[in-house]
Amino acid sequence: MSATVTERPTAPPSPAPTARSSRFQRWLSSWRVSLKMARRDALRYKGRSALVLVMVALPVALIVGGLSFASTSMRSIAERLDASVGSGQAIIYSISPEKVIQGIDGQSQWGYNEDDSDASRKAKPIPGFTEDGTTAERTAALDALIPGKVVSVQTGEVRWVNGTKFPRALVMYVDPTANLGPKLTLTSGRWPTTSSEVVVTPLGIHEGMPTSGTLGVRLGTETTPLTIVGTAKVLDPDFGMPHLMSTAPLPAAEGSVWSTNWIITGDPVTWSEVRRLNDYGLALTSRYVVEHPPAASELPGEAWDEQNNFDNEAKLMAAMFGAVLFLVTALLVGPAFAVSAGRQRRSLALAASNGAEVRQLRRSVLGTALVLGVLAAVVGAVVGALAVAAGTAIWFRMRPWSTLFGPLDIPIVPSLIVLICAILAALTAAMIPALRLGRLDIVGVMKGQNVSPPHNRLLPLIGVVLFALGAVGVFVAVTSTSTAAGVAGVFGLVTGAVCLIPLLLVWAGRLAGRFPVAIRMATRDAARQRHRAAPTVAALMAGSALLATFSIALESNTQFEASHYEPRNIAGEGRIGVAPNDLTGTTEQIRSIAPTWRLVPMPYIGAEWQGNTAPSAEPWVSLMTPGCSVQESLPQFDPPDGMVEPTANRCQQVGNQGIYNAGRSQITVMPAAEIVRRFQLDKADGATIAKDGVLVYDAKLIPDGKARLLTGSFRYDERSGKSTLVSEPREIEVAAVPMPANATNRGAASSSLGMVLSTEFTQQHKIPTVINEFQVFDTRGAITRADQKKVQEALGDAGYMEVERGYERPDKWLMLGVLGIAGFLLVVVTLISTALALAEQQADMGTLAAVGATKGTRRRFAAAQAATVAVIGGVLGIAIGLVAGVAIAYPTTTRWWDQSGVEHTVDPTVGIPLIPMAMILLGVPLVAALIAALSIRRAPHVTRRGN
Structure with missing residues (x-):
């Protein structure tokens, strides 16, 4: 018998040795494997991965959404240009008798330097420009001073007839042939050519105005029809959109114009041109300056200081929020990565028993954090930004006239910082279980034993110290605007608390x-x-x-x-503010809505303006302090630099003009019957008030029950900035009653009220007054919120109503x-x-x-x-x-x-x-x-x- 010998096959030859790979290649290759394993692990445990995504994405979405909402809500100067200047080059906001110190935006102005003399503060005169001149005359004067064409833009209000109601309507008066671009966009019909024609905006249509035919406008007690010739989008930077637009106000409506600006068209207005016009008292915003801002060294000192303070506060808030985001996100996702490390503990122990290095084990854990952290941060940022974008689009579609939002603005750099903080936070949260892998008990893990080692007795002491230092850092940050202290304080508080766990x-x-x-x-x-x-x-x-x-x-x-x-009124009562030229329409409308209300006129001592025309003289009234002469009691019409103490000038304590003591200096006027009701005066004091007596807050000012008043008139010169007496002071001695001690606590008087005059007193002594406010109360009791809402809706944005309901x-x-x-x-x-x-x-x-x-x-x-x-x-x-x-x-x-x-x-x-x-x-x-x-x-x- 023969045996057959089968030879064992030879092994294939070994591959030729390759050149040793570099350390970076090995490191990169290791991370590639870790990330691949992390991706597979995330897909395998979908539920756990979803929870991690929510924990990371939720704070990121909230913060990015909040940043986007804030950035979209706060319209920048550049975003307001279309609504302010349209296709023009600049807009003049105000004209002052003194030189203007402004920043890039003309609406940001500062007073003169205290070291400047009166002559250096005074603005250069504009040839042909006067405050009491017509709009056309003032526009022509500006046109001669400024290169380019100057177009006036006026804003006022009227009441339009809507059945039995007369709601308010904002009206913009501007020449539509000036071609102001996006500021005026015709959507149907044609532009008005006369003051009796108007176009209606989407806001007017929303509130019930017709789009064709005629629209009745209430001017005093008369109704004037205006012809509607089209519809248009008319933009305004402050209130979004008016209800109507016309070329000029009707003669009877000139007194209702409360704002006049001028738009400059033509060549760009540079910063040097802006500063030149500031010397004439003009405050303006230029498109060119906004798009090409000057260097910080060219800004006035006040503008630089304000911008620097704003930047410091913004840096502090950004640093604090960044630190909070980093720590909160790291703590929120900590349980997720702790569970992940727990699930991987056995497989990591097996890998370690087979020769895997500790750094490779750590990369396996960190890879999961990197994959899930990046995905969650991106998803959270996208969700937050999309939520704001969708909300903005829906809001503008429903209310295109609203100024709540500007153009959608998602801050890229802050959002990227949030993303980076969230990703780093996820890695930090995973780093804690990853660091423990250096002490991995392979035998214990394989046997199923997993008990934490004895806690470090030094760690709680470190935690207490860090917590105390963090508390100090937070307080230093909020009191001294220190960014470093704020970040260190937040980290100290949170890290110290974690050490105590x-x-x-x-x-x-x-x-x-x-x-x-x-x-x-x-x-x-x-x-x-x-x-x-x-x-x-x-x-x-x-x-x-x-x-x-x-x-x-x-x-x-x-x-x-x-x-x-401090209550501003008696509980349950209110005040309604109205335009002086619209008293009749307002009172009729309120009485029709709330017939049980009582409207008490609350005039102030003053003279009425006729449009932009100042009165020839304005009245003043002062209470003479016992022991002071007439000359010592005259008002100080030229204001001092800064506020003075109440005791700085004992002879000038109470008055409607020229009193600069920070005390109870104001004067209020109301009917005698309202004084008795409001201040709950007894019969004797009520009889004194009814006989042209006055109410004074301090009995020391009326030691013998008599008050000595000084009254007269003055005129303020806009160009010189000085006031001069028009008539000789007149002394009046009247009976006086001390104000009840509980008047301020009850809200019957403010803490700044010094004296109350009756309407009958001012009429008898020929002291001019103007009514622009009503005290209102309900005969049935406190004013209800439902009635207040109805009246406020009827008043619209132009009027106001406030009811005292305690602190809110x-x-x-x-x-x-x-x-x-x-x-x-x-x-x-x-x-x-x-x-x-x-x-x-x-x-x-x-x-x-x-x-x-x-x-x-x-x-x-x-x-x-x-x-x-x-x-x-x-x-x-x-x-x-x-x-x-x-x-x-x-x-x-x-x-x-x-x-x-x-x-x-x-x-x-x-x-x-x-x-x-x-x-x-x-x-x-x-x-x-x-x-x-x-x-x-x-x-x-x-x-x-x-x-």
């Missing part, structure tokens, strides 16, 4: 010894598994800190404002929106963090079920652990919020000014809002516990351990 978890485990078994096991497990519990605590701390900071700052400011609030925050809805966003973010953080923590606890739940734990026990275990970490996170978040909230409130709650202009310095106010604090300390733990309890499955897989 392990110790608080250990303490919670020790304190739970007397609790039921489920709670005891849960808290001790959280203390043992700090690598899992700490990121969840940090995430909840971040959301709690945001909510606590905003709510404490808001509550502190609200309590401060409320405690120093002017920014109430904005603050509620901010708190709502912070609360929403906290709830989302709670939901996702709890879900991520429970995802890593599934093996523990299986172990408990295997040893006989019932579903109820497991639910109590999960709920107790979720509540424990939520309480710890809430306590740390409130600690951060207290420091940051007080730091924000401190500069705004130490000073206040009363209605007379006197500044008061008080101790800062700190308010603790109960509802947000209860939400953090009770609501969030309850929500987390409920989610954890409901997520426990009825029949867990008890045979599967680990991964």
Whole structure:
């Protein structure tokens, strides 16, 4: 028998050795593999990846959306050019008797330098220009001074007939043949050619005006028909769009014109030309200057200082927000990457046992953060920007005349900074579990043992020091506008609180010894598994800190404002402001809407203007202080430099003109019957007022029950800036009554009111008055909000009405929106963090079920652990919020000014809002516990351990 020997096949030859790759190539190749693995892992665990995306994308979307909203809302000078100058080159906003110091925008003006003499302050005269000249004469004078064509643009208001109502309408008067481009766009028909023709804008059509035929306009008690010749889009930079446009006001409507500007067409107006025209008292905005701004060295000192202060504040806010975004995002996504590292722990241990280096293991974890962080940041930025874009488009489509938004403006550089901060935050959050891989216990992980090492006893001390330094840094930042201190303070607060988390978890485990078994096991497990519990605590701390900071700052400011609030009127009563040439139409309309209201005229001492024509003389009245002569009591018509103290000139205490003491200097006029009702005078004092008596705030000014008044008239010269007496002062001695002590607290008198004259008194002594305001009260009681809304809608934008209802925050809805966003973010953080923590606890739940734990026990275990970490996170978040909230409130709650202009310095106010604090300390733990309890499955897989 023979044997056949089969030869073993030879191995293929080994490939020829290649040149050793460079270190950079190996590094790049390693990252390429890590990113590929991270992409596959993200697609494999879609649920976990979606949660990470939400945690990163949500704050990015909110911040980018907020930046885009703010940038779109704040229309820049360049974005206002089409509405202000159209296709022109510049617009003149005002003409002053003194030289103008302005910035790039003509609406930003400053007073003269105090070191300048009166002669150097005086503006050069414009040949042919007078304040009482007609619009055509003044335009011609400017046209001769300025190269190019000058076009006048006037704005006024009229009342138009809408059935039985006479609503207000804004009217722009401009020559349409001037070809002002986008400022005037005809959409149908033709332009008006006379003052009796008008075009209607989309705003007028929205409010019910016809687009053809005639439109009745109420001028006094007469109705004048205007012919509608077309429709057009007419832009204005301040109020968006008027209701109507015509060439010039009707003669009877000239007194209703309250604004006149001039647009310069022709050649560009350079900065040197702007400064030349400033010497003539002209304040203007030039298209060329806006598009080619001058160097900072060419700006006036005041403009440079203001811009520099604005830049410093903007840098501080940007740095603070950037630091907050970075830290909050890092803390929010911490649980996600902690779970990711937990899921990968066994596979990473296997890789390490097979020779993988620690840096390769870390790159595997960081690769996941890079893939998900970049994707989430981009998605969040796009969602935030698209939300603002969609909202802006919808708003403009519904209300094209609105000035709430300007052109869509998404700030690219700030948005990129937000993206970078979010990506770095995600990498930072993943870096924490990645750094632990250097101490990876391969044998323990393979056996399923995963217990955190003993906590570092030095770490809590470092945390306390960092927290204290952070608190100091935040206070330094808000008091001295220090960017570096602000960033360092935010990092110190948050980092110090994070360093305290392990110790608080250990303490919670020790304190739970007397609790039921489920709670005891849960808290001790959280203390043992700090690598899992700490990121969840940090995430909840971040959301709690945001909510606590905003709510404490808001509550502190609200309590401060409320405690120093001075009522402007009697509770439930109001005031209505109207144009002096429209008294009849306004009163008729209000009485038809609210027949139970009583309108009491509240005139002021003064003379009426006729359009732009100043009165020949204006009246003045002063109260003579006992012991002062007539000459000492004359008003100081030329204002001093700055405000003087109330005791600086004891002989000039109360008057309607030339009184510059920051005290109770104002004079109010009202009917005698209203004085008695409003100030609740007794019968004797009421009889004194009815007999032409006066009401004085201080009994020391009327020691014998008599008041000595001085009255006369003066004229103010616009060109010289000086006032001169027109008539000799006249002395009047009348009976006087001291004002009741509770008048200011009741709102019957402001803290700046010094004397009250009756209407009958001014009529008897021939003191001119003008009515532009009504005191209004309802005979049935307090004015209701429904009636106020009806009257306000009838008045429109040109009139105003205010009703005293106690302190109400002017920014109430904005603050509620901010708190709502912070609360929403906290709830989302709670939901996702709890879900991520429970995802890593599934093996523990299986172990408990295997040893006989019932579903109820497991639910109590999960709920107790979720509540424990939520309480710890809430306590740390409130600690951060207290420091940051007080730091924000401190500069705004130490000073206040009363209605007379006197500044008061008080101790800062700190308010603790109960509802947000209860939400953090009770609501969030309850929500987390409920989610954890409901997520426990009825029949867990008890045979599967680990991964």
